[in-house]
Amino acid sequence: MTLFLQFAIAGITMGALYSLIALGFVLIYKSSKILNFAQGEFVLVGGYVGLFFITQLGLPIWLGVVLLVAALALLGFVIEKLTIRPLVGQPILAIIIMTLGLSLLINGTVICITGSELGTFPQFIPTAPIKIGGAVFSQVYAWCFGIAVILVALSTYFFLYTRYGLYMRATAESHEVAQSVGIKVRSTFTLAWVIAAAIGGIGGFLLGIIMGVSGDLSEFGLKVFPVVLLGGLESIPGAIIGGMVIGLLENVAAGYLDPLMGGGVTEVFPYIIMVIILIFKPYGLFGLTRIERI
Amino acid sequence: MLYLNNVEVVYSNVILVLKGVSLELSDGHIVALLGANGAGKSTTLKAISGLLKSEDGRVTDGSIEFNGKEIKNGDAEKIARMGILQVMEGRRVFEQLNVEENLRAASGHWGGASNTAQDLEMVYDYFPKLRTYKKKTSGYLSGGEQQMLVMGRALMGHPKVMLLDEPSLGLAPLVTEQILEIIQLVNEREKVSVLLVEQNATMALSIANHAYVMEDGHIVLDGPAEKLMENEDVKEFYLGLSQVGHKKSYHDVKHYKRRKRWLG
Ligand SMILES: Nc1ncnc2c1ncn2[C@@H]1O[C@H](COP(=O)(O)OP(=O)(O)OP(=O)(O)O)[C@@H](O)[C@H]1O
Ligand SMILES: [Mg+2]
Numbered sequence: 001m002t003l004f005l006q007f008a009i010a011g012i013t014m015g016a017l018y019s020l021i022a023l024g025f026v027l028i029y030k031s032s033k034i035l036n037f038a039q040g041e042f043v044l045v046g047g048y049v050g051l052f053f054i055t056q057l058g059l060p061i062w063l064g065v066v067l068l069v070a071a072l073a074l075l076g077f078v079i080e081k082l083t084i085r086p087l088v089g090q091p092i093l094a095i096i097i098m099t100l101g102l103s104l105l106i107n108g109t110v111i112c113i114t115g116s117e118l119g120t121f122p123q124f125i126p127t128a129p130i131k132i133g134g135a136v137f138s139q140v141y142a143w144c145f146g147i148a149v150i151l152v153a154l155s156t157y158f159f160l161y162t163r164y165g166l167y168m169r170a171t172a173e174s175h176e177v178a179q180s181v182g183i184k185v186r187s188t189f190t191l192a193w194v195i196a197a198a199i200g201g202i203g204g205f206l207l208g209i210i211m212g213v214s215g216d217l218s219e220f221g222l223k224v225f226p227v228v229l230l231g232g233l234e235s236i237p238g239a240i241i242g243g244m245v246i247g248l249l250e251n252v253a254a255g256y257l258d259p260l261m262g263g264g265v266t267e268v269f270p271y272i273i274m275v276i277i278l279i280f281k282p283y284g285l286f287g288l289t290r291i292e293r294i
Numbered sequence: 295m296l297y298l299n300n301v302e303v304v305y306s307n308v309i310l311v312l313k314g315v316s317l318e319l320s321d322g323h324i325v326a327l328l329g330a331n332g333a334g335k336s337t338t339l340k341a342i343s344g345l346l347k348s349e350d351g352r353v354t355d356g357s358i359e360f361n362g363k364e365i366k367n368g369d370a371e372k373i374a375r376m377g378i379l380q381v382m383e384g385r386r387v388f389e390q391l392n393v394e395e396n397l398r399a400a401s402g403h404w405g406g407a408s409n410t411a412q413d414l415e416m417v418y419d420y421f422p423k424l425r426t427y428k429k430k431t432s433g434y435l436s437g438g439e440q441q442m443l444v445m446g447r448a449l450m451g452h453p454k455v456m457l458l459d460e461p462s463l464g465l466a467p468l469v470t471e472q473i474l475e476i477i478q479l480v481n482e483r484e485k486v487s488v489l490l491v492e493q494n495a496t497m498a499l500s501i502a503n504h505a506y507v508m509e510d511g512h513i514v515l516d517g518p519a520e521k522l523m524e525n526e527d528v529k530e531f532y533l534g535l536s537q538v539g540h541k542k543s544y545h546d547v548k549h550y551k552r553r554k555r556w557l558g
Binding site for chain 1 (some may be wrong): 343344345348369370371375376379380382386388389390391394396398399400401402403404447448450451
C-alpha cells in the first residue's frame with residue numbers, strides 16, 4: 001500500500017504536468033484543427049531557456065520564469081506568423097507536416113546550441129521530505145503539482161470566463177460564423193499558439209525541476225497524444241483528466257513492472273493505452289458530442 | 295449608403311454565379327431580395343459581407359460601396375466591424391455555447407465603445423424569450439429561438455446594415471410573423487438598414503420599402519414594394535397567385551422569361 005501511494009503521488013504529479021502540456025496542444029487543435037507535433041519542443045525550449053536565465057545568468061527564480069514565459073510566448077507568436085499563417089487555406093495535412101518539420105528543426109537547433117547536456121536548476125524548493133500515510137516523497141513533487149494545478153485552473157478560467165477565451169471557443173466552432181460576427185479569427189489562432197508555447201515552456205521548467213533539463217524533454221510532446229486521445233482532442237476537461245489518468249497509470253504500472261521487465265515501462269505504457277483507446281473509443285472519453293437537431 | 299454596381303462573382307475561379315448585379319440600399323430602408331432557389335441571393339449577401347472568401351468565391355468585377363468606401367473582397371471580420379452584419383442562412387448559432395455566450399462572442403468588435411451589459415439588455419428586450427434561456431446550450435434551442443439568437447447576435451455588433459438570409463425558413467407562420475415584426479422594429483428604433491432575402495415573398499414585400507427580383511445571377515425586376523406586389527409576374531411566380539387560378543405550366547414560364555427580358 002505504501003509502495004502504491006509512492007507511485008501514485010509521483011504519477012499524479014507527472015499527470016498534472018501532462019495535463020498542462022496537453023492543454024496547449026488542445027487549444028491549437030480546437031481553434032484550428034491543427035495537430036501540433038512541435039508541442040514537445042516548446043517544453044524542451046522552455047527547459048533550456050529557464051536554465052539559461054536562472055542557472056547561467058543567475059537571475060532570481062521569479063524573474064527567470066517571467067522571462068521564460070515571455071520568450072516562449074514570443075516563440076509561439078513568431079512560429080505562427082512565419083510558418084503557419086502562410087499555410088492557412090492549404091490542406092490541413094500540409095500544416096501538420098509543417099509542425100512535424102518545425103519539431104525536428106527546433107529539436108536539432110536546441111541540440112546544436114546546448115549539446116543536449118543535462119542541466120539542473122538551483123535548489124530553491126525546501127528539501128525536507130513530506131510523509132503521507134507511510135509514503136515519503138520530496139517536496140519538489142508537491143510544489144510542481146501545486147503550480148501545475150494552478151496553471152491548469154488559470155487556463156481553464158481564461159478559456160471559460162474571459163472575453164478572449166470566449167472568442168476562441170466561438171472560433172473553434174466555426175471560423176465562418178466567428179468572422180461573420182467580427183471575431184478576428186487569425187488573431188485567435190496566433191493567440192492559441194502564444195498560449196500553447198508559453199504553457200509548454202512552463203511545463204518544461206517544472207519538468208526540469210523534477211528530472212533535470214535534457215533532450216528528453218521533447219518526448220513529452222509525444223506523450224501528449226495518448227493524453228488527448230484519451231480525453232478527446234477538443235476537450236479541455238478531457239485534457240486535464242487524460243493527463244492525470246495517463247500519469248497515474250504509467251507510474252503505477254512502471255513502479256510494479258519495471259523491476260520485472262528491466263525498465264522502460266513509462267515509455268511504452270501510455271502508447272499501449274493509446275492504441276486501446278483508438279480501437280474502442282476513437283473520439284476519446286470526452287469527445288464533443290455533435291448536436292444534431294432536426 | 296450601400297451600392298452594388300455590376301457585381302460579378304466567381305466561385306473556385308470558374309463558376310460564374312453573379313453576372314452583373316446592381317442594387318441599392320438607402321439609409322433606413324428595408325430592401326427585399328427575392329428569387330428562386332439558386333438565383334444567387336445568398337451569394338449577393340456574401341459578396342457584400344466578405345464571407346464569400348471562405349467559400350473560395352471572389353468578386354471579379356464591379357464595385358460594392360458602403361458609405362463611399364469600396365469594400366469588395368474585403369475581410370469578413372473587417373466588414374462586420376464596419377457595421378455590416380450578415381445573418382447567414384440556416385440559423386448558424388455557436389451550438390456548444392449557451393445563449394448568452396453566443397451574444398457575448400459578438401460583442402466588443404465594432405469600432406466604438408461597447409457596453410456589453412447594455413447591449414445584452416437591448417437584445418433581451420427585443421427577444422424576451424432569449425432572456426429566459428440565457429444559460430441554455432444554443433444547439434438545443436428550437437428553430438425559432440435559434441433564429442432570434444442569430445439576429446440578436448448580429449445586433450450585438452451595432453449594425454448599420456443587416457443582411458438577413460431567409461430568416462423565416464422552416465418556421466411556423468406565427469413565428470415568422472413575430473420575426474418580421476422585430477425586423478421592422480429594429481429598423482425603426484436602431485436605425486438599421488436591412489437587406490432581406492426571402493422565399494416568402496408576400497411577407498418580405500409587406501415590410502419592405504423596395505424590392506429586387508433575381509434570376510440566374512441577374513436582377514430581372516425591381517421597384518417599390520407595393521408596386522411589385524401588384525406586378526402580375528411577381529404575383530404569379532413569387533407570390534404563388536395565379537390570376538386565372540390554373541396551375542403554372544411550362545408555357546407560362548417561357549412567357550415569363552420572354553417578358554422578363556423585355557422588362558429587364
Ligand atoms: N461555394 C460555391 N461553389 C460553387 N458554386 C456555388 C457555391 N455557392 C453557391 N454556388 C452556386 O451558385 C448559385 C447561387 O447560389 P446561392 O446560394 O447564392 O443561391 P440562392 O439564391 O441563395 O438560393 P437558395 O434560395 O436556394 O438559398 C447556385 O447555382 C449554387 O450552386
Ligand atoms: Mg440562399
